[in-house]
Amino acid sequence: VEVSQIGEFGLIERLRGKITDKGGNVVVGIGDDAAAFGIRAGSCVLATCDAQIEGVHFLRQNASPKDIGRKAVAINISDIAAMGGRPTFMLVCLGLPPGTDVEFVDELYAGFCAECELYGVRILGGNMARLPERISIDVFLLGEGEKERLLLRSGAGAGELILASGWLGDSAAGLYLLTHPESDVPAEARERLTRAHITPTPRLAEGGLLARLGKVTSAIDVSDGLVSDIGHICRESNVGAEIWEGHIPISDAAQKLASAAGLDPMHMALYGGEDYELVFTVKEKDFPEVARALAAQSGLPFTVIGRITRPEKGLRVIREDGEESHAGSTGWDHFKKTP
Amino acid sequence: VEVSQIGEFGLIERLRGKITDKGGNVVVGIGDDAAAFGIRAGSCVLATCDAQIEGVHFLRQNASPKDIGRKAVAINISDIAAMGGRPTFMLVCLGLPPGTDVEFVDELYAGFCAECELYGVRILGGNMARLPERISIDVFLLGEGEKERLLLRSGAGAGELILASGWLGDSAAGLYLLTHPESDVPAEARERLTRAHITPTPRLAEGGLLARLGKVTSAIDVSDGLVSDIGHICRESNVGAEIWEGHIPISDAAQKLASAAGLDPMHMALYGGEDYELVFTVKEKDFPEVARALAAQSGLPFTVIGRITRPEKGLRVIREDGEESHAGSTGWDHFKKTP
Numbered sequence: 001v002e003v004s005q006i007g008e009f010g011l012i013e014r015l016r017g018k019i020t021d022k023g024g025n026v027v028v029g030i031g032d033d034a035a036a037f038g039i040r041a042g043s044c045v046l047a048t049c050d051a052q053i054e055g056v057h058f059l060r061q062n063a064s065p066k067d068i069g070r071k072a073v074a075i076n077i078s079d080i081a082a083m084g085g086r087p088t089f090m091l092v093c094l095g096l097p098p099g100t101d102v103e104f105v106d107e108l109y110a111g112f113c114a115e116c117e118l119y120g121v122r123i124l125g126g127n128m129a130r131l132p133e134r135i136s137i138d139v140f141l142l143g144e145g146e147k148e149r150l151l152l153r154s155g156a157g158a159g160e161l162i163l164a165s166g167w168l169g170d171s172a173a174g175l176y177l178l179t180h181p182e183s184d185v186p187a188e189a190r191e192r193l194t195r196a197h198i199t200p201t202p203r204l205a206e207g208g209l210l211a212r213l214g215k216v217t218s219a220i221d222v223s224d225g226l227v228s229d230i231g232h233i234c235r236e237s238n239v240g241a242e243i244w245e246g247h248i249p250i251s252d253a254a255q256k257l258a259s260a261a262g263l264d265p266m267h268m269a270l271y272g273g274e275d276y277e278l279v280f281t282v283k284e285k286d287f288p289e290v291a292r293a294l295a296a297q298s299g300l301p302f303t304v305i306g307r308i309t310r311p312e313k314g315l316r317v318i319r320e321d322g323e324e325s326h327a328g329s330t331g332w333d334h335f336k337k338t339p
Numbered sequence: 340v341e342v343s344q345i346g347e348f349g350l351i352e353r354l355r356g357k358i359t360d361k362g363g364n365v366v367v368g369i370g371d372d373a374a375a376f377g378i379r380a381g382s383c384v385l386a387t388c389d390a391q392i393e394g395v396h397f398l399r400q401n402a403s404p405k406d407i408g409r410k411a412v413a414i415n416i417s418d419i420a421a422m423g424g425r426p427t428f429m430l431v432c433l434g435l436p437p438g439t440d441v442e443f444v445d446e447l448y449a450g451f452c453a454e455c456e457l458y459g460v461r462i463l464g465g466n467m468a469r470l471p472e473r474i475s476i477d478v479f480l481l482g483e484g485e486k487e488r489l490l491l492r493s494g495a496g497a498g499e500l501i502l503a504s505g506w507l508g509d510s511a512a513g514l515y516l517l518t519h520p521e522s523d524v525p526a527e528a529r530e531r532l533t534r535a536h537i538t539p540t541p542r543l544a545e546g547g548l549l550a551r552l553g554k555v556t557s558a559i560d561v562s563d564g565l566v567s568d569i570g571h572i573c574r575e576s577n578v579g580a581e582i583w584e585g586h587i588p589i590s591d592a593a594q595k596l597a598s599a600a601g602l603d604p605m606h607m608a609l610y611g612g613e614d615y616e617l618v619f620t621v622k623e624k625d626f627p628e629v630a631r632a633l634a635a636q637s638g639l640p641f642t643v644i645g646r647i648t649r650p651e652k653g654l655r656v657i658r659e660d661g662e663e664s665h666a667g668s669t670g671w672d673h674f675k676k677t678p
Contacts, residue, residue: 027383031575032492033421033559034387036484044366045384048373049430049479051468082372091388093432093477129390133472138432140388140479145375153371220372236370 003105004098008128011102015109019123024088026122035124037089039144046087046143046150048079054134062178063198065104068137069111070199075223076141077119078202078276082221083152084211085145087204089124090116093138095131108137119204149211151219156237156281160217162306163290165203165278165298167251168226169265170196172272177257184260189253200276206298207278215290219280225273230306231315233281240313243270243306246320270317281308342444343437347467350441354448358462363427365461374463376428378483385426385482385489387418393473401517402537404443407476408450409538414562415480416458417541417615421560422491423550424484426543428463429455432477434470447476458543488550490558495576495620499556501645502629504542504617504637506590507565508604509535511611516596523599528592539615545637546617554629558619564612569645570654572620579652582609582645585659609656620647 003011021029028036039045052058052072063071073090080087092112096105116123121141174197177183177190185193203221210216218237220229226248230241248269258265282290287304294302306318319325342350360368366375378384391397391411402410412429419426431451435444455462460480513536516522516529524532542560549555557576559568565587569580587608597604621629626643633641645657658664 027486028422028489028491033418034385034424034480034482036383036385036422036424036486036489038383038486039378041380044375044377045481046373046375047428047430047463047479047481049432049464049466049477051432051434051466053434053468053470055471056469079372083367083375085373085375089386091386091479093388093390093479095390095392095434095475124386125388127388127390127477129392130395131392131473131475132394134470136434136470136475138388138466138477140386140430140432140477141373142384142386143373147366147375147377150367150375152367 001102002098003096003100003102006102011105011128014102018109019113021122021124024122026124030125035089035091037124042146043144044147046080046083046085046145048076049138049140050076050079052137054136065107066111066114067198069108070115072137072139073112073115074200074202075276076139077204078221078223080141080143081202081204081207082219082278083145083150084207084219085143085150086208087119087121087141087143089142090121091124091140092126094126094128095136096128097132097134098130100135146211149214151207151211151216151280153218153220153233153236156218156233156239156308158239158308158310160281160283160308161287161304162230162241162243162279162281162308163302164249164305165206165300165302167249167254168222168275168277169250169254169269169272171200171274172268173254173257174198176261176263180261183257185257189256192251192253193257197274200274202276203278206300209293209297210278210280213290213293215282215286217281217283219278222275222277222279223273225271226279227270227315227317228273229279234315238311240309240311241306241315242309243317245317245325247303247305249301249303340441341437342435342439342441345441350444350467353441357448358452360461360463363461365463369464374428374430376463381485382483383486385419385422385424385484387415388477388479389415389418391476393475404446405450405453406537408447409454411476411478412451412454412460413539413541414615415478416543417560417562419480419482420541420543420546421558421617422484422489423546423558424482424489425547426458426460426480426482428481429460430463430479431465433465433467434475435467436471436473437469439474485550488553490546490550490555490619492557492559492572492575495557495572495578495647497578497647497649499620499622499647500626500643501569501580501582501618501620501647502641503588503644504545504639504641505614506588506593507561507614507616508589508593508608508611510539510613511607512593512596513537515600515602519600522596524596528595531590531592532596536613539613541615542617545639548632548636549617549619552629552632554621554625556620556622558617561614561616561618562612564610565618566609566654566656567612568618573654577650579648579650580645580654581648582656584656584664586642586644588640588642
């Protein structure tokens with residue numbers, strides 16, 4: 001059955017029964033001109049949006065519709081995690097070719113719902129429109145956070161340490177494997193890398209922990225690529241940064257894929273993006289306390305990967321021999337603050 | 340200059356300087372992982388989204404980029420108006436072909452900003468992605484409202500009167516004129532009708548007034564078409580309705596276009612949609628008070644256009660001779676509540 005056969009309202013009706021839009025602070029759920037909800041006294045509302053477009057962000061042959069739905073939600077939850085907040089409500093604008101199978105939309109929503117359930121998010125509404133050529137998913141995610149404890153991009157200071165959660169480059173390695181399935185890597189490595197790309201895990205618990213610690217001076221999630229994302233911190237904090245290649249956490253799986261395919265694993269880690277790890281800065285004096293808290297309360301490794309510098313130093317990647325590397329591809333100039 | 344030449348970040352940088360994202364309750368504006376804002380104590384947050392897609396909702400030859408931007412915002416403000424709320428913050432997801440002129444995007448944003456300024460909305464963020472074939476604009480609009488005074492679709496009761504603001508059918512007439520410019524109508528009529536279609540006016544002040552009056556039992560804005568939208572009220576309130584053709588407010592301009600083009604003006608008013616007028620219900624005993632307040636505080640005409648009935652009567656359009664008309668095209672069956 002195609003979407004065109006049951007129509008917009010038929011599709012909405014079909015999906016509405018599967019979605020939990022009541023409870024919590026919901027005042028008005030799906031089915032009115034707008035949704036309405038309350039927030040806890042003292043909290044502020046967080047709002048973010050991010051898109052997944054067929055052929056641009058995903059290929060239907062590489063991921064199930066459910067996983068496409070999960071990722072569309074996960075990448076937005078990652079933004080709320082990077083603010084130290086808690087995701088609450090979601091709206092979704094779908095663009096669909098009229099010939100899309102209704103079962104595809106069902107599974108896409110099953111993915112939205114599964115990911116939302118995992119992180120306590122309610123779907124409160126959305127919109128569907130005809131988009132003839134490809135599927136487009138615009139997720140609009142709301143959250144809550146403590147005003148005084150939000151993790152911003154703008155608080156980093158020279159001399160502070162840069163930390164990263166988990167591993168960098170797995171997602172880029174996974175994308176390579178999806179487009180080059182013939183690459184000779186062990187099954188577990190293939191599974192780990194492709195999952196990292198197809199259904200990334202937002203570091204929500206870790207973001208909340210960092211916000212509660214109150215020692216993080218800036219934070220971001222790795223979506224565009226480590227160097228580019230640290231560039232955002234530099235731009236918003238008006239600082240420079242050096243990233244230490246020898247310290248970048250690269251998984252054995254990514255190393256194996258890089259060896260098998262003749263790729264540079266460091267390049268995937270620095271520029272690949274879509275890892276959705278948290279990158280954040282702490283004062284050196286606070287590092288022991290932060291490291292202890294993270295070790296006690298998170299199952300993830302956290303690694304010091306560099307240091308914030310004065311702004312005139314720019315954003316530099318430092319090789320293990322002390323030389324600057326990849327300087328031409330940092331894109332730092334494009335992020336300069338406009339006067 | 341094309342979008343592809345300055346890139347995503349170049350474009351964001353270019354637009355950011357033109358947008359006011361500070362002040363009011365804004366805690367974090369554009370440039371972080373998510374925006375953050377506070378709300379007034381006792382208020383609840385409203386959230387809605389609606390799309391405008393090139394070739395589906397608009398044609399570039401029919402409207403300036405600025406007007407396309409204005410309408411994308413206005414139709415969302417209309418949803419907040421239909422809830423009796425006040426719009427506050429907006430995020431926008433743009434899909435753009437890489438060959439789009441940067442000047443087009445500038446003008447689109449100028450339209451966003453102009454409409455936002457008119458209604459007190461701040462743009463707090465968004466997202467841009469490559470969409471090869473056409474421009475897509477997904478607006479996410481947030482607002483505030485008093486929990487106890489929201490205008491819902493779900494409160495209508497049998498016997499109540501149905502009222503509409505303004506005029507119905509102007510937008511459909513305007514769309515016809517845009518696609519049939521040779522139609523012989525006076526210049527003022529052409530101007531009025533095409534403006535109604537290209538830059539509709541959300542009835543925000545009127546929605547706020549109705550919410551404060553506290554006498555409105557249900558409300559919606561006319562986007563899908565009068566009959567279809569009253570159908571939404573019927574569905575959410577579990578009632579039926581009769582719409583009185585002889586009472587539908589149709590402008591002289593729409594009458595003139597219909598005569599000149601050999602169209603049925605009533606059909607445009609009932610099924611055309613995109614008028615963004617408010618349609619709402621009041622108990623008959625409250626009608627005099629509501630009518631007086633509207634006459635005193637709004638420059639718009641308000642017209643009684645029908646009556647809510649028991650659900651088993653369904654949704655019916657009644658001609659001046661008392662017969663049912665257009666019964667086959669109400670689409671009422673498709674809106675039946677699922678068991």
